[in-house]
Amino acid sequence: MTTFERLQGLLGKDFDIAPEKLQRDARLEDLEIDSLRMIEIIFSVEEAFGITVPAEQAELKSRLVTFGDLVDYIDSLVARKSGAP
Amino acid sequence: MTRVAVSGAGVISPLGNDCASFFAALAEGRSGIGRIGSRFPERMGCRIGGAVAFDGSKIFPAAKLRMLDRVSQFALAACAEAVRDAGLDFKQVDVSRAGVSLGTGTGGAESTDEGYFTLYGQGSDRVKPFSVLMAMSNAAASWIGLDYGLTGPNLTYTTACSSSAVAIGEAARRIAAGDADVMIAGGAEASLNFGTLKAWEALKTLATEDPADPSASCKPFAKDRSGLVLGEGAAIVVLESFEHLEKRGGRARGELTGYGLTSDATHITRPSVEGQAAAMRRALESARIAPGEVDYINAHGTGTVANDGVETAAIKAVFGERAYSIPVSSTKSMHGHLLGAAGALEFVATLLALEKGFIPPTRHLRIRDPECDLDYVPERGRAAANARVGMSNSFAFGGTNAVLVVRT
Numbered sequence: 185m186t187t188f189e190r191l192q193g194l195l196g197k198d199f200d201i202a203p204e205k206l207q208r209d210a211r212l213e214d215l216e217i218d219s220l221r222m223i224e225i226i227f228s229v230e231e232a233f234g235i236t237v238p239a240e241q242a243e244l245k246s247r248l249v250t251f252g253d254l255v256d257y258i259d260s261l262v263a264r265k266s267g268a269p
Numbered sequence: 270m271t272r273v274a275v276s277g278a279g280v281i282s283p284l285g286n287d288c289a290s291f292f293a294a295l296a297e298g299r300s301g302i303g304r305i306g307s308r309f310p311e312r313m314g315c316r317i318g319g320a321v322a323f324d325g326s327k328i329f330p331a332a333k334l335r336m337l338d339r340v341s342q343f344a345l346a347a348c349a350e351a352v353r354d355a356g357l358d359f360k361q362v363d364v365s366r367a368g369v370s371l372g373t374g375t376g377g378a379e380s381t382d383e384g385y386f387t388l389y390g391q392g393s394d395r396v397k398p399f400s401v402l403m404a405m406s407n408a409a410a411s412w413i414g415l416d417y418g419l420t421g422p423n424l425t426y427t428t429a430c431s432s433s434a435v436a437i438g439e440a441a442r443r444i445a446a447g448d449a450d451v452m453i454a455g456g457a458e459a460s461l462n463f464g465t466l467k468a469w470e471a472l473k474t475l476a477t478e479d480p481a482d483p484s485a486s487c488k489p490f491a492k493d494r495s496g497l498v499l500g501e502g503a504a505i506v507v508l509e510s511f512e513h514l515e516k517r518g519g520r521a522r523g524e525l526t527g528y529g530l531t532s533d534a535t536h537i538t539r540p541s542v543e544g545q546a547a548a549m550r551r552a553l554e555s556a557r558i559a560p561g562e563v564d565y566i567n568a569h570g571t572g573t574v575a576n577d578g579v580e581t582a583a584i585k586a587v588f589g590e591r592a593y594s595i596p597v598s599s600t601k602s603m604h605g606h607l608l609g610a611a612g613a614l615e616f617v618a619t620l621l622a623l624e625k626g627f628i629p630p631t632r633h634l635r636i637r638d639p640e641c642d643l644d645y646v647p648e649r650g651r652a653a654a655n656a657r658v659g660m661s662n663s664f665a666f667g668g669t670n671a672v673l674v675v676r677t
Contacts, residue, residue: 220402221332224399
């Protein structure tokens, strides 16, 4: 399963966001994911993917604008953990 | 001086989750104290408390519930009843002149306990994402302000067992001083968790469980009283200036006429006759009434050896001979000691007693203590159709004494 699919499933199950709304270009603020909701999502993602997300709120806010940004960011952390380039 | 009306009330209590069921239980003399659950039942010395039957998931959507400690859930639920009761529509109110004033002893204690269990008990390196927001002492007041969009003062008082009496008294002051027209005031407590109960056990002030009937373990003013029984819940009242109330066509359930506030400054736990008496006197002075006009006293009456004797002496010091003819009852015998929510819950009990013309009893007072020789309305409540003025006493560890006077 890809990171995209896993995040779709996780946000659907734990945060009640319809999977069809979770497209790469969907803006997080349009999905009603505010700064606090993002903290919760990161907490769940850390558990599900077995990773640690180092970014604080400010960095998350500037780095993650769309759902695609979130997918890529998590992907990069998973890759870093598994030692891939 | 602006007069302050009580226009609505709401409760979440060990005796029921609205004013009607709360007072019905008080009038019947039914105790809400009993065996309580625990994360480690086999490690508990104290197994009794006044627990609330409450399921937040039936009230709050899941995403919101994840941000609310039990104490905030109680506060919001009690507030909803109070606002409904007052018939207040905040869309029609100048919200910049509406505020919140709550009392709590331990704030989000359940979240604190949960977090420490995760870290120390389970060896995890992280706690729930909203732990700070759930545990902070002002969370309950903040959520009320947020939910109703109130942009006036938003205050949280913590003076242990008198917290919510202080919160109500200070809210009335905000209105009297012209800072606000409407204040949502009261208190909430939800601290029946393993860690907090262990701390209370260590202080050795909790009641011994009654071997025959756990619900009868809290015995205020009785010779065989052995300590307090902890309870949880919330009580909220809507306070408004009479001018505001009349303008919107609301009705007053009562008038908060007096508030007395003193500190013992003698001992961190031991109460003082002088401090308690001074608070009652100040409350009478601010209500501009003579001691003879008080028809009912809802006592602090914790069921500890220290409090009940001292409170009796303080009532006598203030009321003289008249002390013997005023009904004085401790409803803690039925709902337990709600700590930071106690003052507000008992203020509501006092208001309801006057409204219904019925004095709730002090339950489990069967063996008289010569040191406690007032009319405590033992075991059975009684009609008091002409009762109009009630006093509610709240005295705290730390020494903050707060007394409220309400007239119907």
